[in-house]
Amino acid sequence: MYIKYTGSEVEQYNHKDHINHKDHVNQMGSRDQQQSDRQGCLKQPRKEDEKWHGLPRCAVLLGNKGTKRTDYFCKEAEAAGLPVMIADWRDDIERMDFSNVPGTLPDIFGKERSYIVKIDPPLWDSFRLGEINILADSYKKQLEQLSRLEHIPESGMLHNKIEFFNHPRAIVQLLDKRECKAKLVQAGLPVTEELCTDACIGVQNAGKIHIDKSTDESIEEQITGELRADKHTDGQICADIQITEEIRAGVKISEEFRADACAGIQNAEKIHIDACAGIQNAEKIHIDKSTDKQIIGELHADKYTDGHMRCRSTAEQYSRGITSAECLLEQMRRCRVYQVFIKPVNGSGAAGVSAFRWQPSTGRMRLYTCAFMQSGIGLVNTKRLRCFKEPKEVTALLDLVLQLDCVVERWYAKAEYQGYSYDLRAVMQEGSLDFLLARLSKGPITNLHLNNCPLETDRLGLSASVSEHIEQLCRKAMECFPGLRSAGIDILLEKGSGNPRIIEMNAQGDLIYQDIFHENKIYRHQVEIMQR
């Protein structure tokens, strides 16, 4: 593994010319040590790690030279006297040999000291959306390999300590929108929910539906039983549904249950949402077998007082559940949700993100997206939001976008300010809400690079309770991801109620222009954290 030292010496760091400082590599340790000692960087050595007590602290920034992320971080590090070594993804990544970290590590971490590694995202040149997953997978692998660095000192091969500012595994967890959202849902936090009951329609050829709990007060004991769809023939499959285990609450319940279930399952090939409506009061529907491997998970059916019961799915694995426009429309119809956001599981910066709305009675469609089909190239990401209206064009584009492996979420109407709708980007760092920015938009996608307007949240006139609610939500969200010190959290406030919901989290969402060009407090706080 080779990582160049660039601009690594605090005294010599130069914002305009910090690329060619390789010559300082050998001098780095001693001069840094002097610097650190002089600045008293290790004011608060960690109690749990006494053996590293007294070692000088040094930051390693794996990122991109000449970018605002690097420059503004280094500016604060310089001011605080924290030595920074910069490794560049572009220059170094191909030569990084993660497979033999112990052998090559001394090249970088050569001196006894305490290192804290901050990982900024690599810059991706590609605008082809078809490459998103390949790039993301490769990045995740690199992060996984980087995570091994922290174990090296324990092997006794080196006399230094390495920790991560944000642990690579936490970064990986947040990179996957589906995984990230699942964690938040598990913690009971309000999020922009994935299209409900997706499992119901997505469970094709499920071999077994297991009812393991019923909250119906009229049922004295829990229902435990199985619905088995043995055959998948056309027409109704009442005869094919068997309750193979005795239902403890008695025959009567069993009959009702059977009847409802049968009535609901209209089609042998697919188990429809109606099946859920038929399963009275089942708290949990467990799908433990799915022959097409589309869904293995659980459906939580909390409320179903009317015929339109909607399940909230917490299925952990139902990747690629909606892979076509046809499937999406069917799902939307069954869920009675006619406006959704479609987001590639991997990717950032609104890449491939699409807002879709459909009016089933007339067939009208609207698709707002930055994705664009460029002849000869394929699906590309652009910096312009377009609106497509022609159903043929819309469904063709949806088919392509959905092939990327997407999460499909309800499109919530967001709060508005002076005719603009907005969402919020919060930057949380070690329990502190360091920045809260509103992103105002005339279109459904609020990312600032789409000519949307940033606004200081003070001007929104949010009530103290809403602000407190947002901060608490952010704090709880951070707790879901051990090893995560800093994250950008996107939140919407529902129009009308103002209830906050987490849209997504980004472990590298710390670059806020409105901060770096003013106080630069986000990076200042990072440096303070690193110096502890």
Added chain:
Amino acid sequence: METKKYAYSYDEYETQNKRADVMVQDILADTEFPGLTELIIGDWGNAWEDDCQPILDGIVANADRFSKIQKLFIGDMDYEECEVSWIMQGNFSELWAAMPQLRELTIKGSMELELGEICHEGLESLTIICGGLPGNVIKSIQHAKLPNLQKLLLYIGVEDYGFDGNADTVRELLEQADFPKLAYLGIADSDIQDELTGVVLECKFMEQIHTLDLSCGTLTDQGGALLLEKLPGYPNVKKLDVHHHYLTEEMMDKLSKLPIEVDVSDKYKPDVYHGTVYLNAMLTE
């Protein structure tokens, strides 16, 4: 003026069965309602499938209880809630007689919109915001008896979303309409904004209005030149609103130098795709 907006969220619609047919009931049950003089109706739940007729009927049926409402807005929802052209409006025929105290009426959305025979002594302002103004609505306005109307703002929109006429339709409207007190004329949000600018500048109302609103459309230097030429002939016009436009900087500068208040904000650049130039009005969906 005491104002309140009533709207249902998606969740209220889905889980509490909140729909247009219970909105008037909810409004009347609200203890703040008797003190209101301005009423804003937002999303009535699934507004792209269910029209607002039950609300209009509810107001008519309870006319005495709505007798303090002077300003009414039906359909105040943004694109996050519903596409403008998808909002299912209703028939306003009965409303004119039921709300004689009404001064201002704003309607958003034109699907299923019918104004019927308009006859109202007191109405001072009528605004219709939509992606396409249907011919039947234009006819209703054309024959309206609104002796006190001071402001008329119509979003013309495009053919795809309900505007089934052309420049002659608007010319006929302005020729035949009789609004002796009209002071604010807005013919906005059109993809033939230049052509309509010419039509408006020739209409009889130019002699009496103080505000000319040609905003939110595809106004280019062609329309801008017409304004430069004709407006000085109407010293009664004190304000020109052309925000959301495709004027050049030079034309914007010239218009700004007219000795009146001019809004030339929101400049847009034409889209060029495969050699074709596209200009879009603000609401054309």
